[in-house]
Structure formats: structure tokens, C-alpha cells
Amino acid sequence: MEEKRVVLETRGLSRYFGGLKAVDGIDLRIHEGDLHSIIGPNGAGKTTLFNLLCGVLSPTRGQILLHGQDITGLPPYRLAHLGVGRSFQITNIFPTLSVFENVRLAAQALGRDNFRLFTPVTRLPHYVEKAYAALAETELLELAHVPAQQLSHGDKRRLELAILLAQDLDIWLLDEPTAGLASELVPGFMALVDRMRKAGNKTVVLVEHNMNIVMSLSDRISVMHQGKLLAEGSPQEIARDEAVQAAYLGTMYMDAEQ
């Protein structure tokens, strides 16, 4: 197998909350086009790691490199322009705006029309088309003009995907995209994610608790525990790794089954 390019890399990345080492010296390399899962029990520091990667938190120590360039400490809005997008563990949308507006705003964000104060948005069909395309892809077209807060939970999660899709970014950081979703909907939802990322050749960093899905979709898996990286490898390697198995997989399988 030829070596893929590294798109996102962390070096000794750490974030402490007072005495708590939420993320502690993480060295991570994400390869282009991979679906790279990060697993670990609740409180392992996965969300904190994502917050560091997308600039919401600044690291206590360490570096983040995007395509080899240091992006540590850049504000979140700059990262979007550099091609890093994120979905949230807790649904994070614009509640009073329509579904369509949510997505159209995402498409507009990376364009050059943000300061056209007196041009009606309808005169900029480019973003409208992009938004509709993303909504079609995520099967939200019918709900396009409903205020986002009125969506069902599952539709809200798909709206998050549509927002990412409309932005045409290279790297997706998906923090438990299926959180709160009824378990029977999870496989279909993740199949949609997989289809979308393959169609666009996206690099995906995924946090997910459902082990069957992680094992079947991932190219690589990293295991986090108490802020540290415990193991990394292909799904097979992780499944075989006895330490990981003994410590986590057992309990996590049980979580997923409940």
C-alpha cells in the first residue's frame, strides 16, 4: 500500500483544565482520504481534542499542522477557510433560521459576497444552488423552509451534514454525528456519511461509539484514554490489540448494545 499524504498532524498536543489533563501529549497523523476514527470512553478527551483541532480551544502545549503548515492558535473562522469543518456532539445549528438558510449560510461563508450589504441573497443564485444540492444529498429538501428548531433530532443531525457538505471542505471532524439517534437509524446515517465522503474524497476524523460501525467504516483507528493515545492502527490491529480489548472494547460493546 502506497503511503498517503498526511493532511492533519498534531505534535504533543495538550490541553489542561487546571489540574485535569483533558488532552495530554497527543501525536496524531491523519492521512488524506482516510476515515480515521477516534474511540475511547466518555471523558477520554475526544471532544476537547476536536475543540483544539478546530480552534475553539487553544492548546496548553503542542502544535497542529495542516498540510505541513502550523495552524496552532488560529481562530475557528480561519480554519473553515483552510478547509477544516466540524459537526458537533451536541446539535449546533441556527435554530430560528430555516433549514435552507442554515445551509445557504454555510455555502456563503467561504465566498466573497459576505459584505454585499444591499444585494438580496436571491440575486446570488450560486449559494442557493449549492444549498439545494446539499439538501438534496441529505434528503432534507422537503423540510427546506421549516425553522431548524422544529426538525426532529435525526433531521437535525442530517442538517449538520448538509452544512458540512455545502461548504465543500477537505477535512471533516465529526464528533459523534449519531449522538442521540435511535439505534436503528444509525447504520443508514453512517452509510450516508460514508457515501458522501467517498464521493467527495474527504478526509474524515470520526468519533463514534458504535463499534460495529467504527470497525466496518474506518481506515484507521486511534484509541484515547485519559487524554492519552493508547493505541493506533487499522481496525484489524485494534481489534486484535489485547490491551485495548481488555480495557475498553468489552465495555464499549456493551454500551453500544444497550
Place this chain on the structure above:
Amino acid sequence: MPQQTNTTTRASLWPGLLTMILFVLVPYSYAAFTGTPQPETSGLARVHSAAESIYCVKGISPVTSILLIELAVLLIVVLWAWLKQGEPGGKTAVFHQHGWYLFTLALLIAIPFIIAWQTNSSPCTRGKAFFWQSIYIDVFILAILALSYNLMFGFTGVVSFGHAAFFGTGAYAVGLFMKHLEWPWWLAILASLLLGILIALIKGFVGLRIKGLYFALFTLAFAEVFFLLAGNRIMVNITGAEDGFTFTVPDWLNMTKNRLFFYYLTLTFLTLAFITIYRLMHSPTGSVLSALRDNEERAQMIGYNTFHFKLLAIVLAGIMATMAGILRGLALKGASPNVLGLDFTMNPLLMSIVGGVATFSGPVIGAFMLRLTEQLLRDSIITIGTLSLNIGDHWTLILGIIFILSVMAFPHGIVGTWLSKNLHTRNGWITLFQRPKTNKDTFVQSSHPPSSTKHKETS
């Protein structure tokens, strides 16, 4: 698609044009070309005779006045076309939305004459009609202030308790420049506006580092510093301390002499402010403003530098509020510390809430409601006569009670409730009476109706 836009333009222009023709064009041209109209010919003739009194305004001949009116009509048509450019959507929606705006505008243009007609007085010499013009001028100024407040509070979600700083600065600065520096009116107005922008920039660059409520309190303190300084004895030679100061304005800008002109001047600025906000909130920039009101963190995440957008909102709101203050200073030909006081923060806030936060016409309606109610109550002392209860003196108390009641029972305001009724009839009217779901940032829910109409328009 462009063809369809044209037809809708014509259709929705009707109410406005019709009013314009009936109330303004016909009487004016009639008065101008046939001499004194016969009062008994029709009901309209009485409007004619009232319109005729435009002659008495020095320097404006009948022909000029007709020209002016026609220019105004033209301007409105142009503004109208600009307003609705590229607006797709059914005829009815457009008709509903803009036709009534235009109708209102036409009505406001005609109002001095309607009042003159109703009260049998002349619109340009001292009398009832003359007096009511000054009330409407006050309403328009307050409406501009409320629109500006709503841009920050309702549309952008930036809570400020210091809007009076802009308003008062406008009123003070224009007067001080004209009085002490003896600048011509245009330079004074321009400089005051620049000062307003400067304050907005300071508030933005300094204050926006501070989050949420801290920012609101920061602006409160900011306005209070101005209030204290303007009213202090050490400034007595400049600002006249507690008593304020007066200054002279050119005759054509003098509200006492040329009131009808001043009426149209303030109306023009109100229209401009309204159109600016309307267009802004339908533009890409405007949608980012509502987005960051909804969820600022998320807006940053998808790539918006929200600071720039908030700064923009503050500067625009600042310009409008300063302009309102300038108009107020010119109208009263003076300023006193109360224009910097809490009242002029409370008033626009209350007007926005009563009318409907985050709606376009809400703040204007709120301004009309409150100011006219105040006036009517004040008048009611005269009619009651023998009763010692002086309702006018209790206005602030009544205002406070309206304030509390509307916040408690009527959070969407007049326009918001109206719009949400429409929305909820589609989704089952019962939801109208349900409490909003608990949400950390529930303030946002109050702005729910306008955004829902927005997608109605675009669908």
C-alpha cells in the same frame, strides 16, 4: 424570471400609487391650476383647500410644490424597484409585504393635509395641524431610533443599554458645532455623524471583546459618562450643564417656521432607515447577522469572523441613532442632558418590544403607538377638565406598566404576534398558546416569526 418580477412590481405598486394620486397629486394639481377650489364640490375638495395652504410656506410656489411631490413619487417608485429587486415569490406575498409599506408611506405623506382637513386648520400656520406635525416629527425621530435599536438588539442579538449615547451625541454635537464653531449646517451634520461612527467604532473595538451582558453594561456605563459630563457644572460654558443649550439653525431648517418641510425631512430619513434595514436584512450580510444572533459560536465555525459583522451592525445602528439625534437637536434647536439619559435607551427598547423585536415594521409601529398614546393621554387632561387626575403627568408610570405587561404577556410584540399567528395557523393554531420550549438562549425564539416569513417570501 425577470418578466415575472416586472408584473409583480406593477401589481403591488397599486395601493401606493392610488393613495398618492388620490391624496396628493389630485389636490395639488387641482389647487395649482384652478385657483381656489370650491369647497362644496366634494369631500376631496376640502383636502384641496388644505393643500392649497402650501402656498403660504415662503419660497415654495405651487409649481414647485407639484414638482416636489412628483419627484417624491418618482423617488418612491425608484426606491420601490430597488427594494424588491430580485425578489422571487408569488404576487400575493409581495403585494402583502411591500404594498402596505408603500400605502403607509403615502398615508404619512398625506397626513399633514388630512389632519388639516379634519381639524379645519392650515398645515403651515400655527394651529392644530401645525401642532400635530411636531408630534409626528417626534414620532419619526423616535422610530428611527427604535429601528436602529432593533437592528442591534433584534436582528443581531447585541444587547445594548447605552443607545442614548448615540442619540444624545447627535443632538449635542450638531448644536455645539453650529453654535460654538459656527460651522455651516452640512458640516455640522457630517461631523456629528462622523462622531457617531467614532463612538460606534470605540464601542465595537473596545466593547466587543467583552461578551454578552458585560457588553450591555459596558454600553450603559459609556452612555452614563456622557450623561454625567454633559450635565456637569464644569461644562457650563459649553453645554449649559443641566439646563442644556440652544442654538440657531438656518431658516429653511427651522422647525418652528418651516415645519411642513421638517416633517418631510424626518419622514425621508425614516424611510431611508427603514429601507436600509430592510435591504440589509435580505442581503448576505444580513443573514449572517441573524445567524450570529442565533448561534455565534456556530457562525464562527462555518467561517464567519463574527466580530466584523457585529462591528458593522453597531456602526450602522450608530449612524442611524446619531442621525435621529441630529434631527432631534435641529428640531428643538437645542439639547439638554436628558437626550443622553436612560430614557432614550428605554424608549427604543420598549418600542421594539411593543412593536415586535426583530421585525421590520415593529419598531416603527411601536414608536407610533407609544408616542401617540402619550399624546392622546396628555390631551385627555383637557377633555376631562374638572377631574383633578392628571393622566399626562403619570405617563412615565403608565409606560413602565406597559413595559412590564408587554414583556410578560406579549413578548413577540404586535407585528411578531401577527406574523406568528399566520405561521401557526399552518401548523395548528394551538401552538400559539403553548409556551416556548426551554432553551438556554430563548430570546432568540421571540424572533421566530420574522424569519419564518422570510422563508415564506423566498419559497
Place this chain on the structure above:
Amino acid sequence: MTTTFDSSPALRTGALRQSLLISALFVVGLLVINLLFFPVGTVAVVLLSGLYQGMLFFLVAAGMSIVFGLLDVLNLAQGSFFMLGAYAGFAIYGALPEGTPTTVRFVAALVGATLAGGLLGGVVEIALLRPLYVRPIFQIVLTLGLATAIEEIVREIYGPAGLIPIEPPAALDTTFGVFGAQFETYRLFIIVVGFLLMVSVSLLLQRTRLGIIIRAGVQDSEMVEALGINVRRVFTLVFVLGTAVAALGGMTAAPFLGAYPTMGTQFLLTAIIVIVIGGMSSYEGTAIASILVGLTRATAEQLSLQYFNTPILASVSALVFMVIVLLVRPTGLFGRE
């Protein structure tokens, strides 16, 4: 026990120490300015009067700060309770028959004002604020309207002019000398009352079950609710305590300041400055900030009386102080990030 609510004790104690240090340096700085500009006697009076002002600010701000910490409601009507306290005290003082000793009247007025303030606070919380928990911003807006309404009602009943200060007990109605300057005993009494309240509220927060619940609620109200504690009831109680303390403060100030309709707004503005500097929801922050603001105002007042012949700088200095603090620390001296 106390640290279990802190998500990051180490960070907090570190920041706390730093804030304390800044505050101490600030006081020292003010002292130096005082000593540079005034004779020793004046310095003593300035310091005492700064403390006296600070205590009054504290009495208004304490309730605001705790209530804000608990449920994110900034009670902008708190100043009105201060004013109402003063008026209630006057009413009770005047209602007692002529022959009653001044001390009895005075104590009755203090107790009555406190009770009245608490009672009204309870009514306001239950009737007006409770229905609005789903709309926090509107709650704040509502209290602003309430402040206007209360001020107007008082103006209707008592007229705009205000009442002449009532007579305190004879023992307090004297002056004493400090370094050759005279200082009113009554102001010292205010300082003592303020200090006692400061300590007792602190004890309440540190030592009682209610205090622990309050502090936990300030840290994380959802967690407390999850523990099965009725946060609403706790909130009502705290709101009542806060308004009662503010009313007590108003009555305490009455023999010195009298009672007038605008005193509410006046004290509200400074109380806002205090809690912003203190970090909004921090009790220690509010206590320290009120003294800092009091001292700043007293110093600026003396300076501006000396050089401009008007106390203008007093109000301006507090505002400027707040703006500077916000610029250096956007969440106040003792605020959480």
C-alpha cells in the same frame, strides 16, 4: 467539601490569588495618590468615606451578584429596593407615636424596611420573574421596566423632592476626630453594619446547607437540579434575601442621605459597576470590588472637589475604573471565563 464544585481548583485558586494581588496593589496605589495630594487627616476621612460608600454599594450589589450567579438574571430593579427601603423606613419612623424613643423608632424602621423589602422581593420574583425563566433577556428588560415603575410610583406618592434625613439615635449622631479631621459617627455605623452583613452572608454561603446549595448552583445550576433540589425555591429565597439586604441598606443610609426617588437608579449604576468589576457572579469579587469602587470614588471626589470644585470625578472615576478592568479582564476581576 467546598472545592468539589470547582471543575478546576488549581486554576481557580491561581487566578484568585492573582486577582487578590491586583486588588491589593490597587488599594496601595490609591493610598499613595491620597498621601501625595492630601494631608493625613483628609486621607483618613477619604478612606473612611470610601469604606462607607463601598458598604452601601455592597448592600445593593450582593443580592444582584448572587441572583445573577444562580440563574443569569440581572436584577436591574435592585436599586429600587434600596430606595424603597429608605422610604419604608421613613414611613415606619413617622408612623410611631411622638413619645417613642429615637432608638426604638430607628431599630423598628431598620427591621421594618428589611421585612418590607424582602416581602416585595418575593412578590416580584413569584409574580413577574418566574413566568419568564424561558426568556432570560426579557427578564432583565422586565426588571428595567420595574425600576422605572417603582421610581414613578414613589414619585407619585411622595413627590419628586425627596424627604429630609431622619434623626438617628443620639449616640450615633455625633462626630469624632481622626488625625485632626472630623468624621460622622453615623457613617462609621454604616461601615459596621455593612461589614457585619458582609461577614454574615459569607458565613451563610460557607457554612450552611443553603449556602452550599447556592454556591453549587452558581457553579452549575443544572447539576444541582439533577440532585433533586428545587432550584426555583432556592432562587426565590435568595432573591428575597437580596432585596431585603438592599432595603436594609437603603434604610441604613436614610439618616444620612434622606430618601429621594432617583437614589435607586443612582445606586443601581454603581452597583452594576461593582458587580461587573467583581466578575458578576462571584461573592468575594462583589465584596472586594465594592470596597475598591468606594475608595476610588472617595479619592476622586476629594480630588475633583479640590481642583474643580465639583464632585464630578466621583461618578466618572467608577465608570472609567470599570472600563479599564473590562479591557484588561473581559470577565471582571474575579469572574470565570
